[in-house]
Amino acid sequence: MRRSFIERTLAALLRAMEHAAASERLSGGRGFLQSVDPRVKLLGCISLIVAAAVSRRLTLLGVLFVAVAVVALATRIPAAQLLRAWAILFAFTAAIALPALFTTPGDAIGSVAGLTITLQGMRSAAFLVSRVETSATLGLILVASTPWSRLIAALRSLHVPAAVVLIISMTYRYIFLLLRTAEEMFTARRSRSVGALRPAERRRMATSTAGVLLGKSMTLADGVYDAMRSRGFRGEVYLLDDFRMRSRDWGAAAVFAAAAALAFWRGLR
Amino acid sequence: MTDALFEVRAVRYAYDSLPALNGLDLTIRRGSRVALLGANGSGKSTFLRLLDALDFAQEGTIRFDGETLTPERLDDDAFAHSFRSRVGLVFQNPDVQLFNATVLDELAFAPLQLRLEKQEIRQRIDHVMNELDIAPLAGRPPHRLSMGEKKRVAIASVLVIDPEVLLLDEPTASLDPRSQSEIINLLAGWSGDARTAVTATHDLGIVEDIADHCVVFESGRVVAEGPPREIVQNEELLYRTGLLHAHRHRHESGVVHSHPHLHRHGDHEHSE
Incomplete structure (x- = not known):
């Protein structure tokens, strides 16, 4: 039986979760950045993302992207995974940037279907794509080289509010469970359905499933809150973070700081 | 110091208009190992939640070591800290109980909330991981564990606070025989003068291993109490409370017929 759009989406999300498991394995393995203190990587990647976002030079963005790609490969992120991520991001951002080619005023460099492409439009689109690709690769490096x-814990040690850290942590923890539950609900319903459903029936099924899933989520949330209270939760969250900077971490911090400073300096000139 | 740890008097509790506990009276003695027996919906889980002060009696009283459990009492930081340090509940569904990113974080959660020293927390975690043979799971996310592993981690996450009272809700439910056996061995080994265990179950096969006193629930009331052997041999009581059922059984002669279902120590005991 042909599966609906929602079921296909759920299956794709579950496959993405399997990739998350592979990422956990990668982050626990050997590689260029795996053994560096997570706080250094977090601050370093954020600094470089900001530098890329404010850069006014395409050449700098190009250099930064190449450097980041080399680091990603040294971190042992599979090339196929990198290429897939870049292709998806390119397709997504190119679709957003496409109108800029034609709508940005400037010097005409060509035309497509009677629409004029301008040099300034090309530059705007190139800025958007290169910033997104560079920033996303930095994010990928961070996640792939650091156990969740x-x-x-690094977020917490950098004084991100404990409640925010807990929400992120629990979202990651329970999204697997809820996705699996949603997929099982669709499978159970399909196993008791005969023939193809009409669009209206499919919509009704999807909305009622969403409602039931929401109910289950609420029950789960209540249960989790009770489990937290039962173990002493009183509104404050404490974490067992015990980071210690070694010489290797200081070295990595210096490299990140130098790279970010250079990127800011050259990018803003 | 009184011998009674929990004193439950005329307790009523209802979910909206659906009664769960109907005038419950029970005393749980310090150092005892109590099995709460009852069919699904008999009020066992609700009772455990009340003993753990997650919910409170709508009528009647529950006293813990002489202190009445009320929302106001649990609002008191000192009392709440003391109570949560002394009483731990293992939930039936480990996916509810295990909400942290890794097993290590899970084990650290309660001691951190109780503001123990980090050095002591690490020692306790090492100890409980070795006791329950879960050290290799330390860095793994709980949702990737088998059900048996999840149950062991859930129990460890409570044992790490070294509670005086361990409340367990269906600890062997949904487990394969080997995992069941491991959990039973663990619970059988968790005893001592100052340790009190209250286990809700409808598995008659485990009560003699995990309890020295049985309490039978029916429709939110206690209908019988006594030593495990006495209770599991009272077929009339077990039938009435939905703990014993007829099942079809094929004998070597090929004859198939129904008789009560009661397993103990791997033997198949039945009356015909």
């Missing part, structure tokens, strides 16, 4: 729990 260490990343969460």
Whole structure:
């Protein structure tokens, strides 16, 4: 039986979650950045993302992207995974940037279907795509080289509010469970359905499933809150973060700081 | 110091208009191992929630070590800290109980909330991980564990606070025989003068291993109490309370017929 759009989306999300598991394995393995303190990587990647976002030079963005790609490969992120991520991001951002080619005023460099493409439009689109690709690659490096729990602890040690850290942590924890539940609900319903449903019936099924899933989520949330209270939760969250900077971490921090400073200096000139 | 740890008097509790506990009276003695027996919906889980002060009696009283459990009492930081340090509940569904990113974080959660020293927390975690043989799971996310592993981690997440009272809701439900056996061995080994265990279950096969006193629930009331052997041999009581059922059984002669279902120590005991 042909599966609906929602079921296909759920299946794709579950496959993405399997990739998350692979990422956990990668982050626990050997690689260029795996053994660096998560706080250094977090601050370093954020600094470089900001530098890329404010850069006014395409050449700098190009250099930064190449450097980041080399680091990603040294971190042992599979090339196929990188290429897939870049292709998806390119398709997504190119679709957003496309109108800029034609609508940005400036010097004409060509035309498509009677619409004029301007040099300034090309530059705007190139800025958007290169910033997104560079920033996303930095994010990928961070996530792929750092176990999730260490990343969460790093956020906390950098004084991100404990409630925010807990919400992020629990979202990651329970999204697997809720996605699996949603997929099972659709499968259970399909196993008791005969023939193809009409569009109106499919919509009704999707909305009622969403309602039931919301109910289950609420029950789960209540249960989790009770489990937290039962173990002493009183509104404050404390984490067992015990980071210690080693010489290797200081070295990585210096490289990140130098790269970010250079990127800011050259990008803003 | 009184021998009674929990004193439950005329307790009523209802979910909206659906009664769960109907005038419950029970005393749980310090150092005892109590099995709460009852069919689904008999009020066992609700009772455990009240003993853990997650919910409170709508009528009647529950006293813990002489202190009445009320929302106001649990609002008191000192009392709440003391109570949560002394009483731990293992939920039936480990997916509810295990909400942290890794097993290690899970084990650290309660001691951190109780503001123990980090050095002591690490020692406790090491100890409980070795006791329950879960050290290799430390860095793994709980949702990737098997049900048996999740149950062990859930129990460890409570044992790490070294509670005086361990409340367990269906600890062997949904487990394969090997995992069931591991959990039973663990619970059988968790005893001592100052340790009190209250286990809700409808598995008659485990009560003699995990309890020295049985309490039978029916429709939110206690209908019988006594030593495990006495209770599991009272077929009339077990039938009436939905704990014993007829099942079809094929004998070597090929004859198939129904008789009560009661397993103990791997033997198949039945009356015909």
